[in-house]
Amino acid sequence: MASVIKTKKNAMLDVQAIRADFPILEHKIYDKPLIYFDNGATTQKPRCVVEKIENGYYNVNANIHRGVHFLSQAATEAHEEARKTIQQFLNARSSNEIVFTRGTTEAINLVASSFTDECMSAGDEVIVSVMEHHSNIVPWQIQAARKGITLKVIPMNEKGELNLDEYRKLFSERTKLVSVTHVSNVLGTVNPVAEIIEEAHRHGVPVLIDGAQSVPHMSVDVQALDPEFYVFSGHKVYGPTGIGVLYGKEEWLEKLPPYQGGGEMIASVSFEKTTFNELPFKFEAGTPDYIGSTALAEALRYVSRIGMDNIAAYEKELLDYATDKLNTIEGMRIFGQAADKGAVLSFLVGNIHHYDMGMLLDRLGIAVRTGHHCAQPLMQALGIEGTVRASFSFYNTKEEIDTFIAGIERVRKMF
Numbered sequence: 001m002a003s004v005i006k007t008k009k010n011a012m013l014d015v016q017a018i019r020a021d022f023p024i025l026e027h028k029i030y031d032k033p034l035i036y037f038d039n040g041a042t043t044q045k046p047r048c049v050v051e052k053i054e055n056g057y058y059n060v061n062a063n064i065h066r067g068v069h070f071l072s073q074a075a076t077e078a079h080e081e082a083r084k085t086i087q088q089f090l091n092a093r094s095s096n097e098i099v100f101t102r103g104t105t106e107a108i109n110l111v112a113s114s115f116t117d118e119c120m121s122a123g124d125e126v127i128v129s130v131m132e133h134h135s136n137i138v139p140w141q142i143q144a145a146r147k148g149i150t151l152k153v154i155p156m157n158e159k160g161e162l163n164l165d166e167y168r169k170l171f172s173e174r175t176k177l178v179s180v181t182h183v184s185n186v187l188g189t190v191n192p193v194a195e196i197i198e199e200a201h202r203h204g205v206p207v208l209i210d211g212a213q214s215v216p217h218m219s220v221d222v223q224a225l226d227p228e229f230y231v232f233s234g235h236k237v238y239g240p241t242g243i244g245v246l247y248g249k250e251e252w253l254e255k256l257p258p259y260q261g262g263g264e265m266i267a268s269v270s271f272e273k274t275t276f277n278e279l280p281f282k283f284e285a286g287t288p289d290y291i292g293s294t295a296l297a298e299a300l301r302y303v304s305r306i307g308m309d310n311i312a313a314y315e316k317e318l319l320d321y322a323t324d325k326l327n328t329i330e331g332m333r334i335f336g337q338a339a340d341k342g343a344v345l346s347f348l349v350g351n352i353h354h355y356d357m358g359m360l361l362d363r364l365g366i367a368v369r370t371g372h373h374c375a376q377p378l379m380q381a382l383g384i385e386g387t388v389r390a391s392f393s394f395y396n397t398k399e400e401i402d403t404f405i406a407g408i409e410r411v412r413k414m415f
């Protein structure tokens with residue numbers, strides 16, 4: 001169980017108690033304590049999530065939805081309860097609006113495929129932004145090749161903030177969808193999605209928000225934000241790999257055709273005519289990850305116990321602390337200086353290649369990510385090949401940041 005105490009005067013979280021929930025954080029790498037700053041790629045798992053998976057396979061394992069026997073009904077109940085937990089976490093109107101997918105990538109591919117089939121024809125346009133992850137670019141390009149749709153791209157300023165004036169100019173009578181990320185996985189920019197959605201709605205255009213980097217770090221209310229689609233990955237929010245969520249407004253999910261065919265998603269099948277299941281099952285072909293769903297729900301309960309607002313405030317403290325310290329390093333270039341920014345720091349130091357920096361930090365037990373971060377068009381806009389990226393979680397500490405800064409200094413002096 002999580003042990004969270006919100007007592008200390010200057011700390012919103014009892015980080016040491018939280019760290020005790022994550023066994024992997026006790027590991028040593030090359031004989032040094034692991035400092036895990038690769039949370040943007042995936043987060044570590046608290047004991048309760050791993051135990052939920054173990055308990056699921058040991059005690060509640062049977063294929064769901066079709067079984068009359070006890071275990072099948074118990075597994076079905078657990079899976080559908082998990083859906084309700086996710087509905088409540090996002091404040092969706094109905095659990096019919098929660099579709100389980102393999103992750104953000106599959107959720108975007110689902111919408112790209114079904115939305116394009118139903119709502120777009122050659123010459124129609126989708127607006128994305130320059131800071132999208134490949135998973136919110138390539139699915140649209142695949143549809144562009146199939147259907148002749150086109151992409152329009154919102155540019156950004158030198159701080160890494162989207163240019164909303166340019167965004168407003170991108171709308172035409174051919175605009176059918178806006179699909180943008182809530183938080184950039186490279187720059188940390190928290191995009192003004194409420195404004196972006198409002199503007200799209202003024203044109204009668206629906207919006208998809210990629211929540212892969214927001215759901216783990218801030219409270220998200222889909223009714224308040226009002227996007228038509230909102231997607232995220234379980235593994236980035238302390239849940240298991242292989243499960244994610246597509247939230248879609250019921251009227252839109254009703255309207256879209258199925259993405260994949262198979263078991264679960266049908267009402268009846270004959271060689272003459274097949275009818276599809278009701279929501280959300282219409283989009284869940286095949287045996288779903290009914291263990292992963294319950295473990296994801298457990299992860300969401302875990303972060304809710306800590307409190308999303310506490311998480312956001314503490315991670316902001318870490319970001320400010322690390323930014324100030326990084327800025328004291330000679331030759332430091334930080335990419336992403338948005339006024340509203342999540343706990344992600346992308347940087348380069350002098351002429352040191354990001355890969356060399358990452359390799360040498362690794363020898364000190366510090367896990368950071370290097371490269372283009374699946375955002376090559378953004379790298380092109382920045383005129384670089386890649387960065388070093390440190391991305392923080394609520395289980396990270398200022399002491400770890402101190403060690404990280406000393407590590408960067410050490411590498412810098414080597415070059």
Ligand code: PMP
Binds near residue numbers: 133181183212
């Ligand atoms: N969008 C963003 C903003 C991301 O950061 C990521 C993961 N790096 C994805 C989409 C893709 O997520 P997944 O690989 O879990 O499908």
